[in-house]
Amino acid sequence: MKKASIAWVSVDGGPGLALWCLPLEGGLYVVSGPGEQRAPGLSDATTATVTLRGDHGGQIVTWPAEVTRLVPGTEQWEANAPLVAAKRLNAAGTAAQLVERWAADGCALNRLAPAGVPLAEGGSLPAGSGAEVPRESPAVRQTRKPFRLHRVRRRR
Template sequence: MSDEAEERATTPLVDEALKKAAVAWVRVPGGPALALWCVPLDGTLLVVSGPGEQTAPGLAETAEAEVTLRGDHGGRIVTWSARVSRITPGGDDWATAAPLVAGKRLNASGSAADLVSRWAADGCALTRLTPAPGAPLAGASLPDDSLAEPPRDTPAARPARKPFRLHRVRRR
């Protein structure tokens, strides 16, 4: 088995879940799990983030992450450790991966080539999540709790408005 094949050695469950993945829950060390749009390619997941794209704080700078994939029923089916590597503009990997991801990008303005050029110019991060060697959590080894977290603080707020009334309310 070659070094590259050993590096990508995964279980059949992870392989099948990767092929069907469109959204993955990705957690970087010290951060919350984020739902990220992704594209599968050769046993890995590709994620684009940055200006004008989805926000994934810390993903481009870390070397490892935890990935959770869900099945058709919406339930968690597998969680695995991933090695994270950034694909830089101008390289062979960029020439292969960036147009593929751009072609799958929904609601993008312009052509796929324009989108790839914008990603390179704006400093967007194209990252590859490769399953790390080791056994994934699946089936009975998955935690029983929901992994739900309380809402994060945000400066966004809705203004409190007076209730709408069709008629005049008498006060006694």
């Protein structure tokens, strides 16, 4: 877990979403909300399921997580939000400005801490790929036939 930068997080049995995270103090910190990544239901959840993958791309562990939302102005927020902001790639402004924006925009900074024994690890990992059918999206469009400049005639 200490090398994780992407975690697949599932809330209430929903699909696992790939989320940027920062491992810190035995947990994973995830930021979501306006201007950040989408994580439907995570900001209000108390539990989630986290799946981590190894360097080779395969699943290495799935564990239940206790979700704790850090509230701006609290001691936990003041201690951890700047650390998460400092590691946030491609953010506009300084880490302090980013923390202020998260607090002002109502972004959720959640800590996902292991809560119990892993659900799958080592020999108990599924043998299949775990691939799912793509979800419906307005970005999906029908594939058209290739364009041809001329008709090819067959000789008889």
